[in-house]
Amino acid sequence: MPQTAVAKASISKQIAEQLRSAIVTGQFKIGERLPTEDELAQRYGVSRSSVREALKRLAAQNLVRARRGSTGGNFVVQPSYEELAESLGAAATLLVGLGALGIDEIIGARRALQGGCLDQAITHATREHLANIEAALLRQQDPGISDEAFCRADVAFHRALVDATGNGMLRFVMYTVIEALIPVTNMVVSVVRERGDIISLHRQMLERLRKRDRDGLRASMDQLLDYLLLKFEQASAGRA
Template identity: 30%
Template structure:
């Protein structure tokens, strides 16, 4: 009836460091260790666990990679419990998406699900300060369109700002991660001057609708913007890159 695989997890390595990681992560997730708590020194904790310093240090490196610990050197240094930050998660997603290599169509699809809804909420919650921020973002971006500085992170910041207005952590995380991944693709494709102008115009229309506090109009403007971006990217040809149904490939690697 049931295969054993359905019942038991495969037993992984018995590495000491993994055991320690499991214990400390568990203590944090159970709330026994709080943000800012300092763990005993390497020497003491290694003794307590009955392991060598090297094994403990490997565990520390892993927990640090998870973003759960921060290790400080020097007197009154040590290992401190830390809140996992956005950067840790975003870096992880970058690693993941590198192998997944989503297609432009996939990026567009997830964006059309979320971002029009986001701006609908924004239209109801946005403050004058927020609008100032967005207008400023657009004018900074227009400067870059003319200059050499090319795109930078202003596009990402625009969409993240809108997501942040929803005050929903998960939405912010998703929007920012998708934007970051997408902007990497744009960089690879080396989008041209016209494309950047189009992006600025789209952003202006969205902010215009938000100024009127019109949710439906904002939603429609965002949807159109997303589609225009997709069209622009699909139209873009670049010698090194190949756009396919299943992703963006470097042609020279022949993957």
């Protein structure tokens, strides 16, 4: 019983894997154009359709982007933290939607992870980092902005806070958690019509970060999370 080669991945998957590894190993550099689809098809000895399906797989992972026209083609793109975190956050949101992940778990994760993160921020925050955080805070303080804009500024604030750690991996990971928390913030902001609590806590956090007040900063963040969880539960209860 020859067991006929168990795993038979589809061609498009194989091609995608080969291209991916070619990109990762630097055979194709960032911004560079891949060979045309016809050429790839010829080179791998498959049809253009298969190459295209492979490229779509890579495009879905933000690894390549296509442009039409005579100077067009499929280009290797620099994956950004934002985009990556966005797709991760989408995945987390999906898990929530499917009931595989609870809001309390997301907040719990944020709570568990923030401590070390804030410590790093206190150690590494530069003047520029602080300015970015303040900018987000100022945008948030504008009473004229919409709920959506307020939430966007909220995300920007927390991202800037993580940026202050100066650690790319930390940014990558925490952006995901922040992204996953967006629905919570959205709900709280739209139901509780009081923005002042959030703003004042944010201001407090910025001040304490400036003063390098480690324990104070942690306490403020904890307070913020308590507030969010409480209001969210109230909102959920009120809806049911």
